[in-house]
Amino acid sequence: MMNIFEENAPLLSAYWPFLFLPLVVFTLFYISIMFRKRRGIDEESINDIGDMDINDQLMLSNQSKADRIPYKLPRCDKNDLIYKTKSFYQTMNLRRSCRMFSSEKVPEIVIENIIKAAGTAPSGAHTEPWTFVVVERQDLKKKIRDIIEEEEEINYTRRMGEKWVNDLKQFKTDWIKPYLEEAPYLILVFKQTYGFWPDGTRKVHYYNEMSVSISVGILLAAISNAGLCTVTSTPLNAGTRLRDLLGRPSNEKCVILLPVGYPSKTATVPNLKRKPLQDILFRC
Numbered sequence: 588m589m590n591i592f593e594e595n596a597p598l599l600s601a602y603w604p605f606l607f608l609p610l611v612v613f614t615l616f617y618i619s620i621m622f623r624k625r626r627g628i629d630e631e632s633i634n635d636i637g638d639m640d641i642n643d644q645l646m647l648s649n650q651s652k653a654d655r656i657p658y659k660l661p662r663c664d665k666n667d668l669i670y671k672t673k674s675f676y677q678t679m680n681l682r683r684s685c686r687m688f689s690s691e692k693v694p695e696i697v698i699e700n701i702i703k704a705a706g707t708a709p710s711g712a713h714t715e716p717w718t719f720v721v722v723e724r725q726d727l728k729k730k731i732r733d734i735i736e737e738e739e740e741i742n743y744t745r746r747m748g749e750k751w752v753n754d755l756k757q758f759k760t761d762w763i764k765p766y767l768e769e770a771p772y773l774i775l776v777f778k779q780t781y782g783f784w785p786d787g788t789r790k791v792h793y794y795n796e797m798s799v800s801i802s803v804g805i806l807l808a809a810i811s812n813a814g815l816c817t818v819t820s821t822p823l824n825a826g827t828r829l830r831d832l833l834g835r836p837s838n839e840k841c842v843i844l845l846p847v848g849y850p851s852k853t854a855t856v857p858n859l860k861r862k863p864l865q866d867i868l869f870r871c
């Protein structure tokens with residue numbers, strides 16, 4: 588039998604162990620994908636959500652048993668409603684990414700209120716996977732600036748590539764960022780990629796990226812509502828150094844850095860136009 592196999596398919600008979608192993612690996616991978624699909628979760632969602640363990644399942648079931656409280660919202664008449672929504676839009680329409688700050692102080696309580704607003708964001712399974720680090724000390728701002736400028740110089744000259752650097756030319760941004768020392772406050776937003784249960788085991792932070800992004804949206808709205816400005820900056824490749832500098836734990840990842848303050852008297856912003864309503868609204 589073996590001879591017939593060797594005579595008719597010599598290559599296959601010599602190399603079958605090398606073909607067999609990848610085949611087994613592929614089959615197992617395929618079965619695991621099919622299994623997840625049957626549970627109704629695709630691969631992308633698995634990455635977004637995170638995997639549950641028994642503690643997480645218990646937490647979810649406890650949440651469904653949580654006390655319920657009445658929920659009512661203040662109502663206003665139609666004219667008020669139109670006025671309020673228009674006025675909110677007008678406030679938000681004044682939001683621009685501003686990179687030129689006055690060093691004028693902002694009351695601490697204002698920053699606290701802004702962060703309280705950000706902390707009202709919804710989060711996957713109410714895990715609230717965010718930490719807002721507020722930096723006011725000048726020496727710390729200088730250290731942050733040094734780290735970011737060092738990494739940004741490498742980003743602009745080596746990591747980002749020609750196309751990305753060209754796309755940014757219209758905003759006249761580069762790796763020199765004086766606003767990191769000029770703005771009275773820097774808010775560094777950290778996402779907690781996971782948390783801890785009281786017994787020290789890991790707690791899954793479902794949709795932590797999305798939850799933190801939503802809270803940053805509210806943070807930006809609160810900053811605008813206070814008549815302050817900021818620029819949404821993403822400290823590419825500087826996250827770990829910033830985390831170490833600020834003494835944050837390894838389950839946290841710095842996602843956004845927001846300098847916050849008043850625009851300087853000579854501040855300018857790029858002359859950008861926003862998409863009109865008909866381009867972003869689709870009625871069904």
Ligand SMILES: Cc1cc2nc3c(=O)[nH]c(=O)nc-3n(C[C@H](O)[C@H](O)[C@H](O)COP(=O)(O)O)c2cc1C
Pocket residue numbers: 682683684685686758760818819820821822856859
């Ligand atoms: C996720 C995200 C990352 C951004 N990263 C940076 C950044 O690293 N540096 C910067 O100067 N601006 C950054 N921006 C600001 C954008 O350039 C700015 O929002 C865009 O040009 C539109 O201008 P506007 O904010 O004034 O409407 C970022 C914005 C977003 C939403």
